[in-house]
Amino acid sequence: MIRYPQLTGHQIGVTAPSSGIPTELHHLLHQAEHKFSDRGFTLQFTPNAWKQQFGKSSPARVRVNELTNLLQDDTVDLIIPPWGGELLMEILDQIEWQSLPAKWMLGYSDTSLLLFVYTLKTGIASAHGPNLVDLRADMWDETSSRWLDVLSTRVDETVIQRSSEKFQKEWQFDNPTPHLFHLTETTEWKAIGGQHATGRLLGGCLDVLLHTIGTPYGDVKTFQHEYLKDEPILWYFENAEMNVPALKRTLLQMKWAGWFDHTSGILFGRSDAPSVHQDYTVEMMYEELHHMLGIPIFYDIDCGHVPPQMTFVNGAHASVQVEHGQGTLIQTFKG
Incomplete structure (x- = not known):
């Protein structure tokens, strides 16, 4: 539990x-x-x-x-x-x-x-x-x-969060705002292979989580069995600095390590990391990931280094819904 x-x-x-x-x-x-x-x-x-x-x-x-x-x-x-x-x-x-x-x-x-x-x-x-x-x-x-x-x-109990209306494209330190962030761009959540997924939330920043793969600090299988009672994981990730090939390599390693063996979907936060490498786009990579794993992929969500961001609770039971570019995250604190 x-x-x-x-x-x-x-x-x-x-x-x-x-x-x-x-x-x-x-x-x-x-x-x-x-x-x-x-x-x-x-x-x-x-x-x-x-x-x-x-x-x-x-x-x-x-x-x-x-x-x-x-x-x-x-x-x-x-x-x-x-x-x-x-x-x-x-x-x-x-x-x-x-x-x-x-x-x-x-x-x-x-x-x-x-x-x-x-x-x-x-x-x-x-x-x-x-x-x-x-x-x-x-x-x-x-x-x-x-x-x-x-x-x-x-x-x-259950808590509901909805996607932001605007997000920040870049910092403007010489133009302070009451909200700190400069929310100028229209938020649009995107989905591949489905608009809804349910599971137990788990995730974080890919740049550092990848270093736990194959170590005692990344034993997802034992955690899923002992604490989640083998419920599916709904992953969420943020990417700080990896280009598209590095991101793909990381996700392949996670797959081979069994992290995605019982997964209901993956959510990716907005990122200002390079999104194109030699015509290979991050959107292409997301499509490949969907076909490889057979699960819905959601991206450009409110998570990570491009503010603002929602609060995701590791271990909580969650449901995500994306419609017309807007997202809803429902979390229940289920034992």
């Missing part, structure tokens, strides 16, 4: 299991602290949230200790890292997974690796959604703001 953390208070732990915030960008954390305070939350920072050196916030052992301390602190209600990074993988073999309590963790990019392994190893749900610095705006947009509704959902 999947266990779901319960959000009962307003104390948020901020630690950096991957990258922290360098000195010249400390104003981002101060902005977040101020805006969360306005909404009735208190942020509790660990020291490494304010540090960045040698490609990470701090040595692996320090990152593990600060994360574990927050997880075991009963006064902390949830954990939101400041943002992702590149070297979270260094801490995976130093975490005592089975001793961790059930507590919400929220984030994406490199943070999604922590969430993915946490859920696989423990059967505790985790939440793929905005990082802390994405929530430092004066006003939260309608899509990103749903993280709080999702994490406030109780066991056996």
Whole structure:
């Protein structure tokens, strides 16, 4: 069975299991602290949230200790890292997974690796959604703001999210907005091979999840059998930097490793990674994936590095529907 953390208070732990915030960008954390305070939350920072050196916030052992301390602190209600990074993988073999309590963790990019392994190893749900610095705006947009509704959902309850109206094509740092993001482009979810799929959500950032294939940190088969009781997985993925051939290679490796043996569909987030390589387009690759696996493929959804994004709960029972370019995600916190 999947266990779901319960959000009962307003104390948020901020630690950096991957990258922290360098000195010249400390104003981002101060902005977040101020805006969360306005909404009735208190942020509790660990020291490494304010540090960045040698490609990470701090040595692996320090990152593990600060994360574990927050997880075991009963006064902390949830954990939101400041943002992702590149070297979270260094801490995976130093975490005592089975001793961790059930507590919400929220984030994406490199943070999604922590969430993915946490859920696989423990059967505790985790939440793929905005990082802390994405929530430092004066006003939260309608899509990103749903993280709080999702994490406030109780066991056996259902939460519904709908696709955004607009998404951001590019940052305009010299043109600030109350919502932080510049939502200028019309959102259009797309589907191949079907408009509906149902299953247990699981996923994250492909750039880092791929490194768990064939390791103790990517044992999808055991997780599916022990915690999902062999229910089908509804995968969701974000692609940060891979070009189309790299994306195809990764998905083939996942298939060969058995990750897609009992799968009801795959959702791909919008990406600003290269979408064409020598006339080979990402849309062509999605078509090939559909024919190879015989399941619906959904893409350009609200997930990942091109904001805004929905909140996806690893382990939750979910249903996705795409019609006329609009998408609906229904999640039920089923054990």
